[in-house]
Amino acid sequence: MLTPQAKLELEKQHYRIVGSHSAVKTCGWTKSMIRGQGGCYKLKFYGIMSNQCMQMTTSISCANRCTFCWRGYKAPVSKEWAWQVDDPQYILENSIEQHLKLLAGFGGSSKANKRSFAASKEVKHVALSLTGEPITYPKMNELVHKFHEQGISTFIVTNAQYPEAVKSLAPITQLYLSIDAPTKELLKEVDQPLFPDFWERTNQCLDLLAQKKQRTCIRLTIIKGINDKHLKEYAVLIKKGDPDFLEIKSYMFVGESRERLKEENMPLHEEIIEFTKALLKHLPEYSLVTEHIPSRVVMLAKNKFKKKDGWYTWIDFDKFKRLALSRKYFSADDYLLKTPQTGLSGKGTLDEMPVEKKKKFLERYSKYKINEETEERDLD
């Protein structure tokens, strides 16, 4: 159980605690889309409507102290489940209630787009990430089933420390593994894991990811000067996990990570593209599909997702719901939609640019400097 002081601290940071181990917090992109100012990269990559997305976790605690995490080192950590186990129906109802309460202020706001706000009252997607390690909740399969029954799609992000939980997880819309470093030594430095066998756990999770039939994704968070090398070793891990998609994202200089890292550790978007192109030389079975510049992230997909008329990385949510509830066998190929917008902005790499063009480019990107709003919307 959270101490009253820890709960107060989290509430000051705009988290709403649900029961004894879950929490919701409005994603900055949800607010952005309600204001009519655009959605997150998962809208562009997969078709998730940010105004209808609920960002939450089912475990505030996790088993790492990642250097790049926005959480402070006072945030709860534990190897084992340390809470009572709340009822899935309670978590579902109360999370949605808290999420909608957090959005209620948009009702009287002149900044809100009325249609977007009206739509936000119907939650259609849950991002189980936010903070901590959601996959450790012992009744996760019951909870995701309840979400699917309500027509809510499910993304879960795990830091690859709980192979048993990955193994027993029922089909969800998209399962993520965060792979934060390419070697055992670097992973220890970057994630500061509690488990002494953290490397074996990561490798087991990768093996298990490869066996999943529904959509899978590996996310790399690149910290300039720290985990941006050893491309061959990254490729070995990625091949082992055999994900459908790869997201390569810049570390964001936000929250308490600012006390551990420097702003220079945050790669520019073009540096992410350079890294990705170099990594792709070791991964011929993948191609770069699209990018989202404000979040400094690119998405790669297995070549099989490219059909004759273009890329298919979006999700057919209605079909997913029917398939998930049928409890029959289905795979990632069964709920695809065409990706409307693909390709890069075509700026080339920084090194390839003429000096003047490079200067203009860097000026343009300076508007994406981190501020309170970007801080809030890059938690997921």
Ligand code: SF4
């Ligand atoms: S929580 Fe994630 S999926 Fe949902 S709007 Fe925010 S960034 Fe997008």
